[in-house]
Amino acid sequence: MSAPELAVTERGRVLVLEMNRPEARNAMSLQMAHEIADALDLLDTRPDLSVGVITGANGTFCAGMDLKGFARGERPVVEGRGFAGLVQRPPRKPLIAAVEGYALAGGFEIVLACDLIVASREARFGLPEVKRGLTAAAGGLLRLQRRIPYHLAMNLVLTGRMWPATEAAAVHLVNDLAEPGEALDAALALADEIAGNAPLALAASKQVLVRSQDWSLEEMFERQHEFVQPVRESADAREGAQAFVDKRAPRWTGT
Template structure:
């Protein structure tokens, strides 16, 4: 990447996760291409730290997670697992993300393969941009295992029930085209173009009011758990503070003055 502010680049052995800020978007890259970006303990900790940064930094509005090299993520690092490592952290779970995704929008930029835990990382994101030759899958049943990183819970929320059952019970490879046809993937790109496509989407989100973006995600994520009687009251709890914010006034003023808004995040 050429735009934005980049953290100091180091070797894979020194830092398995790299971060870069591009126009209000935090790009998080799993940097273990020699291990197909599989997740070990230090990688999970680094991803979790990046998610904490995304949540806490008021200058960041959205995030992207991607993989270095030709693949997104092959899931858990089996060698590390056999050595006694745990590829998860308290509070955020596997890969530092599946049990505690960030409160701000997160996009998966997928190249190559997103299998097992790698697919579960993508499913923990709010949007997916994928190269048109990508393969997704939860192949755990083929090895007598169960996908326990949120995939079995999230997949039926993303695609029709019977399709989720078929994919999970057969452990089938899912093409990017299949995933796009059922709206699991937001956008398809040519090979090598997933990150650029995700940045286009991330920038479009980051151009909007940061308080409004965060609240909008919160309502969409939490609303399915609200009862009919409480849903508008619960929504008001989230949206009324945004409506009374300085950013809301700035948005209306900018519209009136026919200029781009200058968000302050307050």
């Protein structure tokens, strides 16, 4: 058995995923993609977990696909979840990217698949695939223009240039900037704030925000019903109301 390439730890209601291939700048391998997929399944199925945080070891987020593996014919894709076991089907629950150093190519596409982004002021993003005769096919071309202005997205894709996190924050792609070395701590503080809320409500709210982008005005209220109605009928909804009446902190069960 190969040594794990993803370190997974629990911190209260927060699940932390640390990509751990520092010798390759955490480039994505097939093994690590499967380990990420397994960790996200754990996040989604455990009612006592509310939020995920994904980061990289040794001061780098992820340099993208492992090109040595690609040269051997290996593609770090998990069926049904896509590249990195993540980009095609992110988890139902909120996922935060904590970025130090470089998030390039597939690494940036992992970031774009997350719901919130915390980055070091010295972090760098980029989609340099065109410089390697490739395209950003793991969600970069699909998601980037939905996150930032069209012409900026086109510039980044066609030039393949490095993009400082400070510039990304200026157009609100990055939620919070941290001092170098402190991105994970800042992401965990944000995750703890989110995890204080009802887990079913968090997951349902995320799903409506993500899925409703192409719903028509005529159908959007009906289509959100399948996500929000189970929350209204949940034990957590009753607990939230009772905690308000009792003037105490709610005790969420995720049911």
